[in-house]
Amino acid sequence: MATPEYTPFVFLLLLFQSSVWGFPVCQTPQESPTCGYKSCHATKPGMLNVHLVPHTHDDVGWLKTVDQYFYGDRNDIQHAGVQYILDSVVDQLLKNPDRRFIYVETAFFYRWWKQQTDDMQNTVKQLVNEGRLEFVNGGWCMSDEATTHYSAVIDQMTMGLRFLNDTFGHCGRPRVAWHIDPFGHAREHASMFAQMGYDGFFFGRLDYQDRNRRMVAREQEMLWRASESLTPPMADLFTGILPNGYNPPEGFCWDQSCDDPPIRDDPDLEDYNVDDVVTRFLHIAHGQALVYKTNHIIMTMGSDFQYENANLWYKNLDKLIRYVNQMQSNGSEVNVLYSTPSCYLQELHRANLTWPLKGDDFFPYADSAHDFWTGYFTSRPALKRYERISNSYLQTCKQLEVLGGPISRKGPFGAGDSETLKKAMAVAQHHDAVSGTEKQHVANDYARKLANGWAHCQVLVSNTLSSLSGSSAPRVYCEHLNISVCPLTETMNVYNPLARPVSWPVRLPVNGTAYRISDVVPVSQATAAVRRGRGYAVNELLFQVQAPPLGYSTYSVSLLQNGPPSPQSSPLPRAPKAFLRVTFDPETGLLSSLSNLETQQTVKLSQNFYWYNASDGNNSESIQMSGAYIFRPNTSTPFIISKTAKIETLQNSVVQEVRQWFSPWVSQVVRLYTDSRALELEWTVGPVPIGDDLGKEVISRLDSSINSSGVFYTDSNGREMLQRRKDYRPTWNLRQSEPIAGNYYPINSRAYIKDDKDQLTVVTDRSQGGGSIQDGSLEIMLHRRLLYDDVRGVGEPLNEMSDIYPEGLVVRGRHLLSLSPPATAADTHRPLAQEVVLQPSSMDFEKEFSGLQAVLPPAVHLLTVSQWDQDTVLLRLEHQYQASESKEHSQPVTVNLQKLFSTLDVLGVSEMNLSANQWKDEMTRLDWKAESGTHHTGVTNQLSAYSAL
Ligand SMILES: *[C@@H]1O[C@H](CO)[C@@H](O)[C@H](O)[C@H]1NC(C)=O
Numbered sequence: 001m002a003t004p005e006y007t008p009f010v011f012l013l014l015l016f017q018s019s020v021w022g023f024p025v026c027q028t029p030q031e032s033p034t035c036g037y038k039s040c041h042a043t044k045p046g047m048l049n050v051h052l053v054p055h056t057h058d059d060v061g062w063l064k065t066v067d068q069y070f071y072g073d074r075n076d077i078q079h080a081g082v083q084y085i086l087d088s089v090v091d092q093l094l095k096n097p098d099r100r101f102i103y104v105e106t107a108f109f110y111r112w113w114k115q116q117t118d119d120m121q122n123t124v125k126q127l128v129n130e131g132r133l134e135f136v137n138g139g140w141c142m143s144d145e146a147t148t149h150y151s152a153v154i155d156q157m158t159m160g161l162r163f164l165n166d167t168f169g170h171c172g173r174p175r176v177a178w179h180i181d182p183f184g185h186a187r188e189h190a191s192m193f194a195q196m197g198y199d200g201f202f203f204g205r206l207d208y209q210d211r212n213r214r215m216v217a218r219e220q221e222m223l224w225r226a227s228e229s230l231t232p233p234m235a236d237l238f239t240g241i242l243p244n245g246y247n248p249p250e251g252f253c254w255d256q257s258c259d260d261p262p263i264r265d266d267p268d269l270e271d272y273n274v275d276d277v278v279t280r281f282l283h284i285a286h287g288q289a290l291v292y293k294t295n296h297i298i299m300t301m302g303s304d305f306q307y308e309n310a311n312l313w314y315k316n317l318d319k320l321i322r323y324v325n326q327m328q329s330n331g332s333e334v335n336v337l338y339s340t341p342s343c344y345l346q347e348l349h350r351a352n353l354t355w356p357l358k359g360d361d362f363f364p365y366a367d368s369a370h371d372f373w374t375g376y377f378t379s380r381p382a383l384k385r386y387e388r389i390s391n392s393y394l395q396t397c398k399q400l401e402v403l404g405g406p407i408s409r410k411g412p413f414g415a416g417d418s419e420t421l422k423k424a425m426a427v428a429q430h431h432d433a434v435s436g437t438e439k440q441h442v443a444n445d446y447a448r449k450l451a452n453g454w455a456h457c458q459v460l461v462s463n464t465l466s467s468l469s470g471s472s473a474p475r476v477y478c479e480h481l482n483i484s485v486c487p488l489t490e491t492m493n494v495y496n497p498l499a500r501p502v503s504w505p506v507r508l509p510v511n512g513t514a515y516r517i518s519d520v521v522p523v524s525q526a527t528a529a530v531r532r533g534r535g536y537a538v539n540e541l542l543f544q545v546q547a548p549p550l551g552y553s554t555y556s557v558s559l560l561q562n563g564p565p566s567p568q569s570s571p572l573p574r575a576p577k578a579f580l581r582v583t584f585d586p587e588t589g590l591l592s593s594l595s596n597l598e599t600q601q602t603v604k605l606s607q608n609f610y611w612y613n614a615s616d617g618n619n620s621e622s623i624q625m626s627g628a629y630i631f632r633p634n635t636s637t638p639f640i641i642s643k644t645a646k647i648e649t650l651q652n653s654v655v656q657e658v659r660q661w662f663s664p665w666v667s668q669v670v671r672l673y674t675d676s677r678a679l680e681l682e683w684t685v686g687p688v689p690i691g692d693d694l695g696k697e698v699i700s701r702l703d704s705s706i707n708s709s710g711v712f713y714t715d716s717n718g719r720e721m722l723q724r725r726k727d728y729r730p731t732w733n734l735r736q737s738e739p740i741a742g743n744y745y746p747i748n749s750r751a752y753i754k755d756d757k758d759q760l761t762v763v764t765d766r767s768q769g770g771g772s773i774q775d776g777s778l779e780i781m782l783h784r785r786l787l788y789d790d791v792r793g794v795g796e797p798l799n800e801m802s803d804i805y806p807e808g809l810v811v812r813g814r815h816l817l818s819l820s821p822p823a824t825a826a827d828t829h830r831p832l833a834q835e836v837v838l839q840p841s842s843m844d845f846e847k848e849f850s851g852l853q854a855v856l857p858p859a860v861h862l863l864t865v866s867q868w869d870q871d872t873v874l875l876r877l878e879h880q881y882q883a884s885e886s887k888e889h890s891q892p893v894t895v896n897l898q899k900l901f902s903t904l905d906v907l908g909v910s911e912m913n914l915s916a917n918q919w920k921d922e923m924t925r926l927d928w929k930a931e932s933g934t935h936h937t938g939v940t941n942q943l944s945a946y947s948a949l
């Protein structure tokens with residue numbers, strides 16, 4: 001069995017490990033006569049049809065925690081209780097079969113559903129089967145688009161959509177993706193939604209200049225061609241911009257939280273206002289019709305946490321529909337109806353028009369000239385890192401659940417599970433979670449949930465390892481290796497979740513100076529300072545470990561002697577093949593050049609730290625402050641922290657290190673590992689001083705001799721790369737009003753600059769914001785400490801402190817730099833980024849083990865191995881190279897699934913869509929036509945049919 005042809009598409013399979021031969025029974029979906037597109041109300045062809053969409057926007061944590069929102073706890077912070085919303089809406093839907101409601105966030109719906117009686121569950125199933133309650137989007141949350149990694153987004157969508165399918169079957173499958181609140185939109189998200197089978201996508205926020213132009217040109221609805229590698233229409237997604245964010249039109253908010261007048265329709269009473277309401281409504285509808293293409297328009301009747309008392313909304317909407325439609329007998333040509341996004345989408349599809357094509361993305365988002373939402377790309381850097389390593393650990397946990405079998409969940413170490421971490425990770429993808437735009441107590445809650453998930457996975461991992469190795473010694477996981485704190489064990493084990501072998505430097509804190517297997521280096525002053533009493537080791541043991549694909553290897557660490565290292569204490573140096581050379585300016589202590597010794601290329605390269613003075617709002621052009629969402633420096637010239645760095649160097653058989661000290665709150669270690677194709681810059685920033693009453697946004701800036709001509713490149717959710725040009729947007733003529741913030745883009749896992757000869761790539765260890773303000777320069781924002789709220793709702797300045805760092809958070813992270821000819825650069829940075837995203841975890845094993853029989857080809861990334869149900873495993877393989885990105889790897893590849901796993905017998909395979917809620921052969925999507933003449937990107941790769949067995 002083989003996957004015959006290449007496409008950089010993620011495909012999915014179910015593997016059977018049971019003794020039952022055969023394919024899963026693909027049930028033909030029970031065609032309910034009324035759900036989905038069939039349940040839409042009739043429209044009137046000759047009229048302007050206004051689709052009223054009752055909805056609520058329920059953040060999975062923001063000002064309150066997700067659980068506080070569910071219960072309606074802490075209404076002193078914000079009045080919001082999702083359980084009451086669902087209670088009330090169901091009640092109101094039953095009162096009038098014309099009424100419709102959509103629900104979006106499965107994290108909340110799942111909590112509510114578990115608490116309902118059988119009767120109520122049956123009632124709700126009925127509503128879903130009749131299309132009166134419709135799920136849209138349907139992921140566990142509405143993910144952030146700038147700071148999330150595609151792997152975690154796919155996981156959280158899979159979890160939400162699976163619950164809906166398991167609970168409601170075919171009628172529970174959302175047709176429409178709905179990201180009404182995220183602060184800018186990523187092309188990779190659109191590509192994923194297309195591959196998940198959605199027919200269309202609606203959102204609310206885009207740059208104000210872009211919106212204005214699109215309104216005039218009637219281009220608020222378009223076809224998004226979301227991949228340069230996939231053959232259309234695989235990654236084509238119909239995309240619509242909602243008319244008023246996601247709010248009702250002005251004057252028509254009938255929630256208990258609103259003050260608009262109700263419809264007073266008894267002529268005998270005072271203040272009869274039906275004529276006034278109808279006139280105002282018709283005026284708004286006609287105005288809206290001018291900026292859209294068809295005789296259908298949509299109005300979002302709801303907002304944040306609305307419908308807690310749904311009667312208010314529905315009673316007035318019933319009347320609005322009745323009174324506006326009554327005017328038809330007097331010649332009005334406006335028809336109002338209860339609708340859903342999919343019913344609206346269906347009408348757009350029936351219109352049989354051609355739509356403008358969109359090829360780039362919707363970043364950055366500005367809602368006015370000085371209000372660029374580019375700060376949250378970096379906000380809460382420690383949470384962003386914790387989320388990223390939690391994803392890595394979750395993948396390890398899921399793999400070991402599969403490799404260990406049932407004993408992993410119930411074994412010598414007790415009951416373990418991957419579910420808890422899956423849920424915590426899914427919640428963390430929300431657009432006020434990993435984005436860093438929540439209140440501090442909510443950020444703490446996300447971190448607590450993740451930590452709890454780790455604890456459950458640790459039991460599972462221990463059970464699996466003891467089952468694989470036959471030993472029940474307790475397992476240790478080092479959570480604070482980043483600051484050289486770890487309980488030292490005698491054996492060191494490393495699990496590698498990638499489908500190819502990796503070599504990885506491991507550093508362990510120790511006091512001794514000589515060990516059998518490795519080199520010892522003193523702990524740096526910066527590390528000693530950030531530990532704050534959580535560890536006292538004076539040295540670090542440093543060694544390269546090699547681990548097989550989906551497997552582990554063991555290293556024993558034994559102390560030879562205390563005292564200075566003796567010559568025989570070092571392992572025999574393997575003839576080191578150096579790939580890179582770096583030089584430092586002896587005067588300043590700064591980096592001065594980087595060379596690739598294989599390709600014999602050298603660039604001038606310096607690097608230093610700076611900070612932007614965050615705007616406090618006291619400014620003649622605008623009163624906008626820098627805050628959790630918005631980045632607004634007071635001046636375009638950043639302040640240098642120090643022109644020189646005090647340096648200290650050390651070298652052994654594994655690594656050469658230059659330790660740079662810039663100030664009491666900024667230091668860095670530049671590391672060149674033997675055998676590595678990347679230079680590591682490990683930065684430590686904080687506590688950012690604010691004694692001068694100035695908010696600070698700290699950047700690392702690389703300045704090189706590369707002639708980048710105003711262009712740089714960033715990844716989209718960690719996957720495909722996008723070109724960015726200074727002061728330029730591909731789809732409109734930009735009037736640039738913020739020279740720094742308006743040139744910042746999300747960097748999820750990497751960014752690069754290049755010219756004809758040289759490409760300098762930086763791989764990051766978490767999501768960050770960055771830009772290329774000068775040619776040859778690349779800056780990445782590391783940390784932000786701000787003194788004012790930016791008035792976008794969170795109501796707190798982003799000023800992070802913790803028990804350990806009461807005077808301000810200290811953050812540490814890594815940038816990996818590589819230099820290559822542009823034609824082969826992806827061959828280095830793709831695997832590098834994967835190693836950072838799915839990093840080996842060090843834990844205890846007793847022998848070497850690999851879950852794979854064969855290494856996957858370098859172009860193929862094993863994205864998911866996860867227990868699906870008792871006999872089946874969900875597998876996702878991904879071609880990780882973009883079309884024409886690599887001569888060697890952007891080619892079709894074949895994988896033999898039969899021979900892939902060492903512990904699993906593959907008995908059958910069945911292909912699913914990307915989110916695993918639909919069999920691939922049942923996947924049909926609405927087709928849309930693009931306007932000819934709109935720019936097409938050259939797409940050349942052939943999509944081939946997939947066949948199994
Ligand atoms: C229609 O017009 C007639 C005559 O102007 C008026 O009496 C009637 O109230 C109108 N109907 C509605 C629904 O406004």
Ligand SMILES: *[C@@H]1O[C@H](CO)[C@@H](O)[C@H](O)[C@H]1NC(C)=O
Binds near residue numbers: 352
């Ligand atoms: C859609 O429009 C095309 C012309 O652009 C026409 O050939 C086709 O028949 C139309 N389809 C329907 C269903 O009206």
Ligand SMILES: *[C@@H]1O[C@H](CO)[C@@H](O)[C@H](O)[C@H]1NC(C)=O
Binds near residue numbers: 488509510511536
């Ligand atoms: C290392 O030495 C410090 C004192 O210098 C001590 O506090 C710490 O417990 C020792 N750690 C280990 C792992 O032996």
Ligand SMILES: *[C@@H]1O[C@H](CO)[C@@H](O)[C@H](O)[C@H]1NC(C)=O
Binds near residue numbers: 382482530810812813
């Ligand atoms: C080190 O990693 C832990 C998670 O394991 C994280 O909570 C902490 O903030 C990190 N420390 C620094 C200084 O980045």
Ligand SMILES: *[C@@H]1O[C@H](CO)[C@@H](O)[C@H](O)[C@H]1NC(C)=O
Binds near residue numbers: 027166169916919
């Ligand atoms: C969806 O759920 C139904 C049962 O409700 C099940 O039969 C079907 O296989 C599921 N579809 C997928 C793709 O898992």
Ligand SMILES: [Zn+2]
Binds near residue numbers: 057058181
């Ligand atoms: Zn929101």
